[in-house]
Amino acid sequence: MEHPAKRVDMVPAKRRALILEHLRINGAASIQELAETIGGSQSTVRRDLEHLVERGYLERTHGGAHLLQPMRATFERENSVNFQLQRAEKIAIGREAAKRLSARDSVMLDSSSTVMEAVRAAAERDLPLTLVTNSLEIADFAADIKSWRVIMPGGTIRAGYRHLAGEPGEAFIRTLHADLCFTGASAVSGTLLTDSSLEIAALKRAMIAAARRTILLADSSKFTAPNFCTLCEISAIEEVITDDAAPEEALNVIRLADRTVTLVHPAGLR
Secondary structure: OOOOOOOOOOOHHHHHHHHHHHHHHHOEEEHHHHHHHHOOOHHHHHHHHHHHHHOOOEEEEOOEEEEOOOOOOOOOOOHHHHHHOOHHHHHHHHHHHHOOOOOOOEEEEOOOHHHHHHHHHHHHHOOOEEEEEOEHHHHHHHOOOOOEEEEOOOOEEOOOOOEEEOOOHHHHHOOOOEEEEEEOOOEEEOOEEEEOOHHHHHHHHHHHHOEEEEEEEOOHHHEOOOOOEEEEEHHHOOEEEEEOOOOHHHHHHHHHOOOEEEEEOHHHHO
């Protein structure tokens, strides 16, 4: 017998993120176990699993699923699902990052979900800022804050993603000289930062080069094997803000490269 849905109003992206988080921690799970975890029906879980399998997150097993490890180098998470993953960690990292901002700073912001959380936290501080971002979500959020000037560099909207890439954005960014850059990365592997998209990696490199200092915002799940293309070496980054579940060995590599590592503790936000 299927368990009655306890969270019938939960959006699909949230359910799928909960499934992925459960599998990340446990490796594999049955449909019944996943249904109990998310508080939904087994038929709903089956539909969610099919969706995640089709998009390369999972591999189905008899009566359940397990996470694909490592994922393909060009794998990119859906925006809606990625927003929900490691949610408490991203919020805590974003709050810490917002503390680095001062009144009248100019800030480069990439389109990562953790950078979005830094923008939300910055709004609570009510500082006058100039923001340059390729993220439609960040621009839409920031447009309502009267003390912020928001600049979008132009480019083409990538199908399935709410951000811009390509020209004329890259050329425009190379003409700027910002105080700070907040960026994410698909993967941090030793001293190498990588991304799954050539276009986004190129835009991020332009942002990093155009800023006096760059801070990497990366939750602990990002310390993994390299993705498809090189973003930059850790030497291009001044500080890494991550959560306390990040592997100590990986953090020590960054510290040995004389980069600052700041850990946040998201337990109270989960």
